[in-house]
Amino acid sequence: MMKKRILLLALQLLLVMLATMPAGLTSTSSYYLDASRLEVQVSPATDTASGAVKVSSNSNRPVHLKVIPKLWHLNAQGVMVYDEPPKTGYNLLDNIGINPEEFDLLPGKSRLVRFIIKVPHEINTLESAFQLYFQPVNLLEVEPQKTAAGVNHMLDVVPVFTTTVYVYKGNPVPAPRVEQFQCGYLPDKNQVSVNLNLNNTGSKHARLLGNIVLNRKAVSGQTQPLEVLHLQNSTLMVVFPNTLRSVQNNLDLEKTKKLDPGAYQMELRLVDERNVQPAIQSTCDFTVPAKN
Amino acid sequence: MREFRILALIVGLGLGSMAPSLVMADHGENNVNVSCTSPPATAPVDGGTVLVDVNCLIDAPNASSNYRITGSADNLMTPNTTFLNKNLSVLSATRQPNVNSPDGSVTSISGTSNGFTAQLTTSSSPKTLRFQYQVTTTNHTPAGTYTSLLNPPAYRYQICTTPSCSQQSFSGIAIAPLSITIPSAPVTVNCASSPINAAPGGGTFDLDIVCTVSGGNPASFSPSGQNTFSPATVTLSNGSTNLTATLQSAVTSPDGSVSGLVGTASEGFTGNINTIPAKVQARYTGTTLNTTPAGTYTSAPVLFTWSTI
Numbered sequence: 183m184m185k186k187r188i189l190l191l192a193l194q195l196l197l198v199m200l201a202t203m204p205a206g207l208t209s210t211s212s213y214y215l216d217a218s219r220l221e222v223q224v225s226p227a228t229d230t231a232s233g234a235v236k237v238s239s240n241s242n243r244p245v246h247l248k249v250i251p252k253l254w255h256l257n258a259q260g261v262m263v264y265d266e267p268p269k270t271g272y273n274l275l276d277n278i279g280i281n282p283e284e285f286d287l288l289p290g291k292s293r294l295v296r297f298i299i300k301v302p303h304e305i306n307t308l309e310s311a312f313q314l315y316f317q318p319v320n321l322l323e324v325e326p327q328k329t330a331a332g333v334n335h336m337l338d339v340v341p342v343f344t345t346t347v348y349v350y351k352g353n354p355v356p357a358p359r360v361e362q363f364q365c366g367y368l369p370d371k372n373q374v375s376v377n378l379n380l381n382n383t384g385s386k387h388a389r390l391l392g393n394i395v396l397n398r399k400a401v402s403g404q405t406q407p408l409e410v411l412h413l414q415n416s417t418l419m420v421v422f423p424n425t426l427r428s429v430q431n432n433l434d435l436e437k438t439k440k441l442d443p444g445a446y447q448m449e450l451r452l453v454d455e456r457n458v459q460p461a462i463q464s465t466c467d468f469t470v471p472a473k474n
Numbered sequence: 475m476r477e478f479r480i481l482a483l484i485v486g487l488g489l490g491s492m493a494p495s496l497v498m499a500d501h502g503e504n505n506v507n508v509s510c511t512s513p514p515a516t517a518p519v520d521g522g523t524v525l526v527d528v529n530c531l532i533d534a535p536n537a538s539s540n541y542r543i544t545g546s547a548d549n550l551m552t553p554n555t556t557f558l559n560k561n562l563s564v565l566s567a568t569r570q571p572n573v574n575s576p577d578g579s580v581t582s583i584s585g586t587s588n589g590f591t592a593q594l595t596t597s598s599s600p601k602t603l604r605f606q607y608q609v610t611t612t613n614h615t616p617a618g619t620y621t622s623l624l625n626p627p628a629y630r631y632q633i634c635t636t637p638s639c640s641q642q643s644f645s646g647i648a649i650a651p652l653s654i655t656i657p658s659a660p661v662t663v664n665c666a667s668s669p670i671n672a673a674p675g676g677g678t679f680d681l682d683i684v685c686t687v688s689g690g691n692p693a694s695f696s697p698s699g700q701n702t703f704s705p706a707t708v709t710l711s712n713g714s715t716n717l718t719a720t721l722q723s724a725v726t727s728p729d730g731s732v733s734g735l736v737g738t739a740s741e742g743f744t745g746n747i748n749t750i751p752a753k754v755q756a757r758y759t760g761t762t763l764n765t766t767p768a769g770t771y772t773s774a775p776v777l778f779t780w781s782t783i
Contacts, residue, residue: 214660214661214662214689215660216658216660218661218780218781218782219782219783238660240660240662256783259737261700261737261741261742262702262742262781311783313781315779332671332672332674332768333671333672333762333766333768333769333771334670334671334672334769334770334771335670335679335681335717335719335770335771336667336669336710336770336771336772336773337667337681337708337710337719337758337772337773337776338667338772338773338774338775339665339666339667339683339685339775339776339778340665340775340776340777340778341664341665341685341777341778341779341780342777342778342779342780343661343663343780344779344780344781344782346783414734415733415734415736415745416734416746417734417744417745417746418744420783456563456564
């Protein structure tokens with residue numbers, strides 16, 4: 183009898199707790215794509231390129247999706263910025279067909295979204311990038327319960343997936359180069375500072391991962407490797423044609439406690455993610471004065 | 475008992491244009507066929523090291539036991555390494571020193587794939603020798619099937635039937651293209667923002683959003699990720715009164731599953747995913763006054779955009 187009372191009390195307590203808890207508001211992706219990045223090649227016979235993205239539901243509710251093509255570029259800091267359509271010259275957004283542009287994705291089902299791009303015949307070599315932006319209309323999994331008193335705030339958060347598409351015509355090639363490579367030492371933080379400017383005189387974007395070997399220079403001119411440092415926390419540095427990419431990093435020295443006074447050299451090595459070109463190398467010298 | 479001494483000189487070559495082949499040498503009654511194949515391998519979704527087998531079958535039906543094999547392996551064009559390609563992505567495969575016989579038909583193997591001796595103790599045919607290549611992938615390696623069709627490991631061999639190799643020998647080249655698949659799996663993203671109660675009498679409030687990325691294939695975790703929270707400012711309304719909350723620039727990873735976060739929440743950020751599921755967090759901050767009416771304030775949906783460039 184006593185056990186039953188305790189059990190009943192515990193059940194009541196649980197119900198009270200559930201009733202007074204703020205309702206969690208959770209949104210899941212509810213759909214997913216089979217490709218986050220695509221490359222399509224324009225056929226010289228038709229001057230068109232086509233591709234497809236498979237969209238699948240992982241929800242038990244229908245999702246309404248709009249497929250929006252967006253132009254973008256990277257600014258000097260490597261951040262994606264969406265563009266307005268160009269007023270002159272070739273406008274990819276005027277030359278793209280998407281089917282379907284808008285649709286209901288039923289629970290557990292998949293849908294193939296096809297796209298086709300037309301490139302003018304007179305353009306022989308081209309790299310053009312755009313994004314297919316799959317915008318859901320409503321993905322809330324749990325409706326909020328308005329039970330709490332006072333001023334309450336709620337945010338709905340909707341994940342949005344995109345596919346980045348690169349359109350190629352002809353055989354564009356990247357030609358990245360180091361415009362500027364400056365370095366120094368920050369003794370207070372035991373960091374080395376790197377100031378790197380990259381340019382790309384080619385016709386295709388470069389995808390670079392950067393390492394730096396920090397060397398101690400002996401009087402004889404020989405160098406002794408101290409540490410390997412990773413630029414941009416090993417994230418990719420994408421450099422589009424005729425654009426400047428600036429990288430400013432203060433890199434922690436993890437293996438070297440503090441640099442002694444003397445001469446040092448940084449060996450920069452930029453490797454293309456796709457191995458389509460040899461690594462770019464550059465060096466930078468700096469001195470740690472005796473007062474440090 | 476007839477004794478054959480077989481000298482197998484196996485030389486790995488980069489023979490780009492050669493098709494995978496079965497190499498056969500016919501010298502009278504002592505036919506010897508040698509062929510190499512490599513079963514397709516599968517790498518872990520989130521990267522890792524995989525050993526890809528190359529099985530070379532020595533089919534010598536007329537041979538008796540007590541074969542002795544001496545041989546060597548050497549990659550002439552790309553020593554110790556071959557390359558597997560998929561579109562513009564490349565993986566390197568490093569030849570391992572070990573040589574073994576999975577079915578035990580070749581024994582007394584000593585040496586490495588650069589130079590070994592062995593003995594065949596059974597008369598069953600074919601006899602199997604196994605080499606291995608090691609392929610390492612990371613969670614940045616794009617998904618798909620990589621093959622070494624453009625530059626396959628190729629093995630040149632010579633087999634002698636007499637100890638002095640003076641009477642009969644077999645030689646040829648066997649090619650075994652490697653293949654490795656990195657499976658594709660969908661990324662799912664789960665975002666949550668728990669409702670909060672503002673402090674009585676007014677003040678600032680913080681609405682934290684935590685987005686959790688799980689599943690996924692390596693391509694999805696490319697270091698070229700560009701993700702954003704938007705909009706920069708949201709309007710929260712109870713139907714009659716509006717409040718605004720502003721997106722803070724900082725993006726954090728509450729459990730450290732994402733490191734090296736660079737950028738801002740509104741303009742775009744990248745980071746290295748260390749473990750799956752990976753969590754990132756952004757914050758909207760707003761202010762209430764002591765005159766703000768009580769009630770529940772909601773906004774139009776906030777977006778978390780997952781992009782890879």
